[in-house]
Amino acid sequence: MHRRVVQLLAEIGVGPDVQPGAHGEPGVVDRAQPRLRGLGVQPHLTGAVERLQEVDLVVRRPSVDLPFAPDEVRVLRKVATEVVGLLTDGFDHGDPVVDRLFPDVYPTSSDDSAEFRRFTEGDLKTGKIDQAGAILAALPSSSGGEVRLDEEAAEAWLRALNDARLAMGVRLDISADTDLGEELDDAVLSDPSSSRVFQLSVYAYLGYLQESLLTALTE
Numbered sequence: 001m002h003r004r005v006v007q008l009l010a011e012i013g014v015g016p017d018v019q020p021g022a023h024g025e026p027g028v029v030d031r032a033q034p035r036l037r038g039l040g041v042q043p044h045l046t047g048a049v050e051r052l053q054e055v056d057l058v059v060r061r062p063s064v065d066l067p068f069a070p071d072e073v074r075v076l077r078k079v080a081t082e083v084v085g086l087l088t089d090g091f092d093h094g095d096p097v098v099d100r101l102f103p104d105v106y107p108t109s110s111d112d113s114a115e116f117r118r119f120t121e122g123d124l125k126t127g128k129i130d131q132a133g134a135i136l137a138a139l140p141s142s143s144g145g146e147v148r149l150d151e152e153a154a155e156a157w158l159r160a161l162n163d164a165r166l167a168m169g170v171r172l173d174i175s176a177d178t179d180l181g182e183e184l185d186d187a188v189l190s191d192p193s194s195s196r197v198f199q200l201s202v203y204a205y206l207g208y209l210q211e212s213l214l215t216a217l218t219e
Contacts, residue, residue: 063150064216070144075202077139079164083132086167087125097167101128131160154217161210168203172196180204 068076092098102121106112134156138147149157174180180200187197 063148064154064213066147066149066213068140068144068147070142073139073142073144075205076135079202079206080132080135080139080160083160083164083167084129084136087129087132091125097170100166100170101163128160128163131156131163135160149213151217154213158210158213158217161206161213165203165206165210168199168206172199172203174203180207 086095086097087101102117102124104113105116134153138149138153138157140147168174172183174183180203184197184200184204187194187200191197
């Protein structure tokens with residue numbers, strides 16, 4: 001499954017909002033393209049997605065080393081930035097993504113829900129912003145490189161990756177019963193250059209990264 005995702009990302013590298021550069025130079029973002037709020041469209045990359053390969057985790061207890069290619073860095077930076085934006089300027093209780101990240105603890109009592117939210121939401125939101133910020137702070141430069149995470153930082157990455165996938169799952173209408181492989185195949189058959197193909201591929205990549213990091217920490 002992961003190798004299929006990597007292949008798709010490579011094939012659709014220059015997406016609808018990235019124009020290829022001349023003579024192998026980085027692409028230029030087309031700012032005229034519309035952008036939906038909160039992890040709903042293809043990230044603005046500065047070049048083709050040439051490599052989102054299997055993460056070669058190197059575990060040196062109590063830390064984990066993760067090498068990232070330039071395109072992996074750009075994808076993760078974009079995703080984490082959009083999570084922060086969703087939780088700050090874009091925060092809206094009318095947004096189903098916000099409802100997914102902050103589920104109603106008392107669905108049968110609006111008064112109890114409001115009271116619980118009043119006392120807990122600020123801290124929960126701050127924690128989620130800090131977790132996404134941990135990814136942004138640790139990522140190497142746009143040229144790629146290695147990230148070393150201690151246990152605390154790795155756990156923050158895991159929580160941030162989970163938030164990003166929950167948000168993308170809502171935007172992409174993915175449920176627990178969704179067969180991601182089938183969704184990707186259907187999207188490719190419909191339009192291999194569509195933003196949905198890219199979004200599903202990024203969603204799958206984030207899941208692979210999350211699973212690999214979790215496995216490295218628990219083995």
